[in-house]
Amino acid sequence: MTSLNAGRGAEGNSDWGKTLEPSPPPVQGNPGLPCPPDFAGRPRAKAALAEEKQSYETLFSFIRARGYTQHFQPDSTILLHEEPANVVYLIETGTVRSCTIDSFGHRQIFAFPRKGELVGISDTDRWHFTAEAVDHVVVKSLPRTVLEQELAVNTALRQESRAYIRALLAQREKQLLMLSHSKGPQRLLDFLVTFAASRPSTGYIALPMSRRDIADHIGLSTESVSRAFSHLKRTGRIDLKTPEKFKII
Amino acid sequence: MTSLNAGRGAEGNSDWGKTLEPSPPPVQGNPGLPCPPDFAGRPRAKAALAEEKQSYETLFSFIRARGYTQHFQPDSTILLHEEPANVVYLIETGTVRSCTIDSFGHRQIFAFPRKGELVGISDTDRWHFTAEAVDHVVVKSLPRTVLEQELAVNTALRQESRAYIRALLAQREKQLLMLSHSKGPQRLLDFLVTFAASRPSTGYIALPMSRRDIADHIGLSTESVSRAFSHLKRTGRIDLKTPEKFKII
């Protein structure tokens, strides 16, 4: 929570960080240059200046076309930590919670994936987390072997799969930042805004998960979550029609 | 920080979660089965029961062989958020800090990669974070185009690259768990243990980074980090010879 005004000044790169040793093979036929042109600040061909919105349509279409529809009852387990990661899910309906539980029984919910999001794309051997249905969940599930076979030959699919996992990583890092630097009500508001953004809906938005789920997501106790809701309501930042229906203001 | 004793009982999967709709193409010539055998709990061939330690030797060797040696001065910038991700680094010497800074100037350090770790493997277009040298850092840097060309044709490399990013994701999730559920001294101890584990050294271990860096990593103020050090020392969990040299007990 330090503000980095002074700091150790990450400036003064002067002539450090330059290539000092051209290394044996000059890579790609750039005879005179110790360092190929890609080292310079040139953006890659496909990257427009305007932030290019990543699409996962190839990946999603593939799973939708080849996957099997499965249903999960509220609070049932979709995939369990340590078990073989034999499948990938694409959510069609409902909300999932992805979490881990430590040896003391403390639970951390990393995400609440919903319609149009993948669950299980990040593992190939065994699950490193657990996923449970929050409400009634419908998914398309695809055997991992099928996905892997296609990944081996389909470049576009590979790019999208990588991009998806990268996005997960960036998401987690954003959460780390939030957890260490913002206070309860702000964390709740951020969560609600993010959640609302995943719904195209206007008007009141329904929260499928319990206060405890929210608490274990944003790192508070259920009581503090409740107080944070009351605080946001009192200060006019949200409208809370019922405990489950809210609107951002 | 709830303990999940009662909870909504993630049991009772009974006959939910079964495939309800065989979906058009039965995939791989399993005529009668609506669901190929990989759906069952069979581990994949390569996965031994004993936790298989992932090796990144193909990836590392490739970078070592084709990369360029670069040096970075303490506190110089290795890669900057938003700039083109044209390169991948393998650290040979020194310690790096990978971080992001939010709009209020709050900094979150995600990791302190060191010898034998990669920096920048997670992005392909632009950096989603910043990396700075903590002390004098020597790296092998490889143009991304070279890596991508090889990834396109080298399956082993692809697997290792994916595994590396997966490991980063799991690491971040572990950090999230730690940040929300453990207190200052415990967080510091976890960090020190992790840091010590990355050194094969016996005896006292030197900390290259400042208290502020540690603070921004484990989500405390510098003063609290200092108090946590004192606390661990007082309760006999660490031996602190100088502010930079410690030993786990």
Add this chain to the structure above:
DNA sequence: CGTCCTCTTGAGGGCCATCAACGACTGTGG
């Protein structure tokens, strides 16, 4: 209508951020 669960609100206390001061060290310039 009682039981159970969730959500909410209050009271008390602990952890930690903040402000402040101090010693140790370093590099600078007189």
Add this chain to the structure above:
DNA sequence: CCACAGTCGTTGATGGCCCTCAAGAGGACG
């Protein structure tokens, strides 16, 4: 050589946030 400023690490005092314990309201369900 020494005064001086600047940085870093440490410790103390104070206050705020939030966890814990506790109690109560409201709804779901048998």
